Amino acid sequence: MIEIDCRDLPCPRPVIELAKALPEVPVGGRIAVVARDPAARYDVPAWCRMRGQAYVGEELADDGVPRYVVERLS
Amino acid sequence: MVSSTPEVYLDSASAERLHPAARETLLAALERGYADPRRLHGPGRDARLIVDNARAVVAECLGVAPDEVGFTSSGTEAVHRGLLGLTAATGRYGIVHSAVEHSSVLHAAQWRDSPAHVSVAVDTLGHVDLAAMAAAAREPGVGAVALQAANQEVGTLQRVDELDLPAGVPLLVDAAAAFGHVPLPRRWDALAASAHKWGGPAGVGVLAVRRGTRWTTPFPGDDGLDQPGFPNVPAALAAAAALQAVVAEQAEVGARLSVLVDRIRSAAAALPDVEVVGDPAHRLPHLVTFSALYVSGDEIVNELARRGFGVASGSACTASTLEPSHVLAAMGALTHGNVRVSLSRDTSGEQVDAFCAALGEVVTEIRSRAGVP
Known part of the structure; x- marks a missing residue:
């Protein structure tokens, strides 16, 4: 799974980086965004809804930072 | 730092300009309403008359008796005083509220911990789950329920009159965003509002509590609805004058602004990856909210300001906190x-069209940057 490190990026950069990285993900594959930005918790799922991708859920990275997992549908 | 007044003010939901009907009233009341209304001398009686007059006007606009209306220093103060006064009177400190209430309601609930506090979820349009709210209100320890008439950020009207509460659990309706803009719900025991949202001066809130409702002051001071301390007599009368005027023109202004808001809704929705938030029909007539993907809130607000449009934003980067709007988060919105964007009674179609044109340019420019x- 591709993981993008957006730990220190302010909103809306984690979502912009997610959109930029999506073409590298095969359809059916997953990508994770690691971000401290509190808006990412709402904006990654909202991005998935608006862009027709699937939001899988929130996990924690090894250093305890939230990690938002997305599955590419198209 | 350079400050400038936006040429087109589209933020009436934060603070509306003083209504023309309030201006002369305020100036006259400043001359006559300086004394302590509790004193028996002439100037005191003048001040008393002014406060009584203001109270009677607000009561009439609410369809209640004057002794059911109090004045506070703000809408926030009215919510705090109203809600905590209800729970203080019942001795049950649990507060059930929707997830999209104004922060004054959330702060009132946080004032005193209770296992019976419940924040009730809303759907993607911002409507609270009325059945879940009614169920939560039946739990032991609940002293009051708070539900807004309209949402301050997205404009969705709550179906307050359909809420089924058990006997003995009073309802506070936060009408700050709605009063003077739409007909109010009828089903309430206490109601809070704020004059600067309807074109009155800042520093005047209204707290109404219906006769027969158990309410006691939660703060030090007299056991009346009015906030203790010296009242702002002239501002109360100006607030009442503005309210009377906006209620009289409510239907006409609302119909006109609703059409303009629909234009903004269409223009925003036509932009790529822009989502309009809130109920498209069951909403405040003068307010619309949308979110643009890949754009930061402060950038879009600043770029619009540079082009002469003053708007508000619920995005985290524009607020004093890093947390984004709890309203947008609760609705699952971006x-x-x-x-x-919130329009005023004198906002014109030309201004709205110019705003829509600027919006498209600004979003494209920020994204390409x-x-x-």
């Missing part, structure tokens, strides 16, 4: 790139 794919 929290960044958020813009709230950010290298959005």
